[in-house]
Amino acid sequence: MSACGVQTELRLVVLGRSGSGGRSDACSILGLRDCDQRNDNNQVDECRKFRAEVVGRKLLVVSSPDWFSSDCEPEERRKHFSSLITLSIPGPHVFLLCVPLDQPADGETKVLDVLEKLLGPSAVNKNTIILFTNMEELEEDERLEDYLSMWRKDLGMLLERCGGRYHALETQRVEREESKAVEDMLEKIEQVVKDNNDEHFSCPLYQEVSEKVKKRQVEIVKERKEDAVVTEKDMEEVLEEAEKSIGLLQVDLDVFSSSNISPSAPTPSFLRTLWEKVVGWLNWLPTIVRREALLGALVGLFVGGPVGGVMGATVGSVATEVRRRQTQKTK
Template identity: 30%
Template sequence: MTVTFYFSEWRVVLVGKTGHGKSALGNSLLRHRGFFESPVSSESVTSHCRTGYRDMQNGYRLVVVDTPGLFDTRVTNNEISKELVRCISLACPGPHAFLFVLSIDRFTKEELDTIDHLKELFGKDVTKFVIFVFNGKDSLEYAGITLENYIKKSPVQLQSLIHRCGGRMTTINNRVPPKSKEDDVNNILSLVEQTIRSNGDKYYTNEMFEAAEKVYQSKIRELEDKYGKRLAELELREKIRKEIEEHEVFPNKIRELEKRLTELE
């Protein structure tokens, strides 16, 4: 079977934490209000990658891949990571840009963990292809501050990552009617075009991801080797303490368990 690629494409992948509006952004980009499910909820609806597209007036086809939210309340990060691997193939032969969707809000530890997780999963090469899109433009307008000033007050980790990604960032309000957010959508598409041009029309390849995946898995194995035994000891210690607290445990059994605890100290 022969596979034909549509080469006049701009391929983008949406990534970010659960509940920050990736699916809503995807609908805005596609000019299709309900293509990606986007309810008001703290739980992620997107459990599997999904692709949509539209043909633009400039002659290019815009391909949008929506991904599961990191720190999904229903699935493990391991499962999410595996699904993100699949998103690379859905954006075949490779995405031109990753739209990292964030919310105009205070940054929690989970937020910063999301940033670290994406860096580890996709590797250092991904910084050439990342665009930061902040959902909640209306909050900035209400406060009377610019996105640039907002970023200056954000955690150093985020400022550093945006700098390493070439300062590519913009904002959007996905809750307004399509015509009201047309300028925001065009700003995002303009950044996508700039990213493509700055990379010489190249895209994030499967080879880049595989190289990053090897490094990532190597780090995981190192951590397992380093902490695996210690975690097993802690679990055993907790189990022993619980047994000692049980009223049904006989005195001689208590002495035996206490001896084992002492050996673990």
């Protein structure tokens, strides 16, 4: 990992939805459990940091809540973003964005928009890997690349923004295959690190937060008795206290407003409504091979422009899911 041959700790930030097909799947394959900590309302309410050793690699994993769920306000989004920056200083080696194949990609698009606007384009085009989940969406023997190019151009655009880097996250592997799955994913992560000259991601915002945390660490240590022996555990507690003292970052709150991100894409509530209506309509249509693709194309042509492209891809993926489930029921 390093020029002198000493293995360093890989710092990873895991982004995406909660639940199946999201961050939980990524954390599970890394040997981490309960990445999604929930409050009394069953909502994930904070970023969490984990340390682990997986197949010989030392990992620090920061799991961040879903920024763009419908009930998350801009101030809450800034809170989550501030926390993930602070917990992953001096900067992550890789951002892992979990993207389920059977869902519209509006939320994931907005996450990339925020990273680009606040951290710079290289955070996305050099340091982000797409983790595709819910791979059962593919037909038997269907290649992911073919599926993306033919039926889900919205996901293809996400992948293009991330430099074409992706990993297909197979979460239903038998136990003997899990170690190989983890190994494959970590190899892709380490390839990104190698491509970036074995350096972690950095930017002015990360540098500013790192300096604040270091300064606070020094202050905390000085506040303790001079004759006290400072152990490694003490230093971990000092770091945790220093991180908590940072609070909200002074970044433009407008960046976290849905109306100011990806203006060419439909809003999440609109996509959700469209999704439900189309599913209800398609339930009584006869099944024809890839009819869903034609339907998506017609929607795209009817609406036109970038919005039409996204809507068409969304409708197409809805129809794909309906057809797949109908086929399963008849078997």
